Amino acid sequence: MNLLFSKRSIELLISILTSLVLAGCADSGNDVSQVETSSKSAVFGECGSTAPLQLPCGFPLPREEDNNRLSMAKVELGRFMFYDRNLSFNKTQSCADCHLQEKAFTDGLTVSVGSAGHPHSRNAMSMTNVVYNGTMNWANNQVVNLQQQALAVITNEAPIELGWSGHEVEMLARLSTPLAQDYSTAPPDYPTLFANAFPDEAEKITLFTVTKAFAAFGSIMISGDSDFDKEQRSEPNTMTDAAKRGRELFFSEQLECFHCHAGFNFSDSVDHDGIRFTQNSFHNNALYNIGGVGLYPSDNHGLREFTLRPEDEGKFRAPTLRNIALTAPYMHDGSIATLDEVIDHYARGGRVILPPDPNAGDGALNPNRSGLVNGFVISTNERLDLIAFFESLTDWKFICRNDLSDPFGNTQKHTLCP
Template sequence: MDRFIMRVLVFFFLCMFFIIACDPKEVPMPDEDFELEAPSYFGSYNERIPEDNPITQKGFELGRMLFYEKKLSGDNSMSCASCHQQSKAFTDGKAISPGIDGINGKVSTMSLVNLLWAEKFTWNGKMETVEAQSTEPIRNPIEMHENFENAIQKLEEAGYSRLFQEAFESEEITEELIGKALSQFQRALVSSNSKYDQYLRGEYEPTQSERRGEQLFFTHPIPGQLRGGNCGDCHLGPLTSGAIDGFQGFHNNGLDDDDNMDEGLMAVTGNPADKGRFKTPSLRNIALTAPYMHDGRFETLEEVIEHYDNGIHQSSTLDILIIEGSNENQASGDQPQLFLTEQEKDDIIAFLHMLTDEDFINNPQFSNPFEDDENN
């Protein structure tokens, strides 16, 4: 009997060992790629994802947490999401945003949308990759004002090492891996279910005003022959951005004259011909991202349209697409004007509202994972 009991006990412990050893919670499993949903008319994107930083489910989840993590700021009061709020298409509704020390920056917060198809980042294009742009605000003394040694220590104390192990197979938290995780989350911020997208898919019938607005938006005017709003010359294709086929557009859109304009791209290239030229942003969700322009000078879309219609300032670097864009014949040297009718202005704005994607700004995958904790 003793021998029988001993065999039963041995068998029991062997079974327990086998169960524990095979517990999926204890066995590292390879991460699955994150499934991006993007329409074909946006263009291919696989080649735009760095080989050393593919988007994985664990990487995306870690990036989302870091995006909303206030411990990355010097006083634990700000996160990336402080200036990039989902409800405002990842902008903040301010002309210029202050950092943790109350110091204002120099430019308006750009929307984080469809970055997979963008080239160069920030208004003057100084950042070549999403990874570089993701970490720069953390150390920036005007923004989050934290050094990475302190930030990493705080993340380690908060238990993030396990999450980095799951995402990158390394418990060591580094600046590079923080940038990679943040980039995975941001590259997944795809907005593609606006009324305009539904229209392109044959799922929405635009109003007459929206149809006219679309035609005006994408039409370069030819005086006496073709009326247009001249918008699509810079805001290209369904993405309505300035990036196409590996080229990022930078334009001087007549905000100021030579004596008063900001440097723009010139701050990066040092070329005087680039003075006043800024990155052309996507207009996706534009109705949610006021105020407008790199310095947030226009509060409404109506003000923006008025600027392009009759508020252009002459300068030595004014974009040729604006100089040549008019619905009436103009003499050389005249102030460029579109000469839009009030109805045409309303129609263009109606089309711009078609670019609002309610699913994007309400997608729980992109929301604050700490929201419940912060509300308690």
């Protein structure tokens, strides 16, 4: 069963990858056709349009996969599944248990814990603007869209996340025939939801359709209405003078932050409709230097785990900084507790860890350290300004949006939501 399942999921992955490559070939040399494709989005539209979901003003159209054009029916189905704990093999965990809306879809833990109780080696990432990611996860150049990400999460065995592997038939049956006893309220009518979401599929409830619906819901988690955004667009806002001074620091050549946390999503790894080449960048921001030879702890080598190249040791994607004030602790392994300590880290130009800690070493001397992480002098007031700037990136509309919230009522909204 296990083997059969793995083989099927590999086949699925290959077919998704193939369709992606083919889509890429069809588009190459023709930027315009990509723009036309997504202007037909049934879901997204520019701000001020009549689309079901309006993008924040100035945001680019998300790229929609050719095999998963968005519809509100897919989004609605994906929302139920995202919050449904019966979709982990032992009925204990949903996606939302690691991606809580009140924490900008993170879990507040140093590293996540899967449904079977195993620790993940990494910190849960915010799902803010994931549809625009060039690559998914902290340092994985192999998972490039939300369908692939959903497949990875449900089938992962090391660690087990939702634990579908080996339980595939049973998991799909839970969707075909939802049991009243599994729910505290009326069970979602999954057969009808799938039929509405996938009118053209002969078989409605499959691994393919499940991953597509998860992807559809993930792709509407778009955040671009923070005080910072409103200030940039000259709309009424409450951005403080301190936050505006912090913005100047962030975008200064002295601090260099904006080179990697770049552009509309504060990340230099982005993809969206209308660009032909996705920008996938990975950087070593000098967190570790074990043994003085640039090593990172054994369970987190960063991009090197996929490329096998020594120079990729400790390289990670620069994540978005949107909603960053709500997503502590920080970094791929949750090893920095506060934004103040993040500033210490960059001001020093790398973190030093003293013996006898097994991870001892001076990150500033890491041979792979990015040339943009050089250290700087920052006063106490400037530090407060920078933190005020981070706080101005919190998008309360996003954190409180009803259409992103738990339809079962198991998870609370942020206490500041109306």
